[in-house]
Amino acid sequence: GAVVSQHPSWVICKSGTSVKIECRSLDFQATTMFWYRQFPKQSLMLMATSNEGSKATYEQGVEKDKFLINHASLTLSTLTVTSAHPEDSSFYICSASLGQVGSEGYTFGSGTRLTVV
Amino acid sequence: GESVGLHLPTLSVQEGDNSIINCAYSNSASDYFIWYKQESGKGPQFIIDIRSNMDKRQGQRVTVLLNKTVKHLSLQIAATQPGDSAVYFCAEKIQAAGNKLTFGGGTRVLVKP
Numbered sequence: 001g002a003v004v005s006q007h008p009s010w011v012i013c014k015s016g017t018s019v020k021i022e023c024r025s026l027d028f029q030a031t032t033m034f035w036y037r038q039f040p041k042q043s044l045m046l047m048a049t050s051n052e053g054s055k056a057t058y059e060q061g062v063e064k065d066k067f068l069i070n071h072a073s074l075t076l077s078t079l080t081v082t083s084a085h086p087e088d089s090s091f092y093i094c095s096a097s098l099g100q101v102g103s104e105g106y107t108f109g110s111g112t113r114l115t116v117v
Numbered sequence: 118g119e120s121v122g123l124h125l126p127t128l129s130v131q132e133g134d135n136s137i138i139n140c141a142y143s144n145s146a147s148d149y150f151i152w153y154k155q156e157s158g159k160g161p162q163f164i165i166d167i168r169s170n171m172d173k174r175q176g177q178r179v180t181v182l183l184n185k186t187v188k189h190l191s192l193q194i195a196a197t198q199p200g201d202s203a204v205y206f207c208a209e210k211i212q213a214a215g216n217k218l219t220f221g222g223g224t225r226v227l228v229k230p
Contacts, residue, residue, distance in 0.1 A: 004160075006160070032215075032216060034217060034218070036220075042222075042223075043206060043220045043221060043222050043223050044161070044206070044220045045220075046217055046218070046219065046220075049215065049217050091158075093160050093161070095160075095218075097216055099216060101149055101166060101168065102166065103163045103166075105151075105166070106151070106163070106218060107163075108153075108160035108161045108162075109160050110159055110160045111158065111159060111160045113158070
């Protein structure tokens with residue numbers, strides 16, 4: 001079945017530094033990739049939608065200059081949290097879409113726990 | 118804006134009993150719904166989905182019911198097991214908004230032995 005690999009699974013960084021999170025579709029080419037953030041005991045909030053070779057579409061309230069998304073290929077999307085601050089600490093999850101419904105329509109990565117100190 | 122929401126934040130259920138998790142949605146244009154299970158520290162795991170032109174769909178031990186009249190979605194888990202303990206989310210897709218998913222608030226299911 002469709003598998004999405006997200007790396008790293010956890011990261012601790014200092015305030016002011018940047019962190020890059022990778023999302024790879026291992027056995028399929030994803031039409032679209034999505035990035036979510038999830039605070040403790042809360043739901044997943046969509047940050048942005050990215051399509052290979054084009055600029056990401058950010059949801060309202062998400063700073064595109066702070067959360068840089070690069071979707072250079074059909075199997076790789078990256079999220080870079082720039083100038084991280086403690087309030088950016090969260091669980092970041094990517095999802096890859098095959099543009100279809102069913103169990104493999106949307107495949108999620110295992111998430112990245114970011115802690116900014 | 119319109120969103121998907123849930124009635125119950127936490128559900129405690131005895132092992133072997135059936136569980137019912139509810140979800141209300143407000144956008145009548147939603148055409149596809151998915152239930153996900155999320156265990157602590159992991160990404161969401163697909164459980165079952167349903168298109169808006171259906172009102173019921175069954176899987177292994179799970180059933181999803183869709184009532185478009187009252188914009189209500191439910192997930193029924195039969196013979197709940199300890200491994201079912203997790204947070205459950207419903208998500209909706211609106212065709213006119215592309216294929217992005219909007220998630221509901223989540224319900225934590227605790228299975229008591």
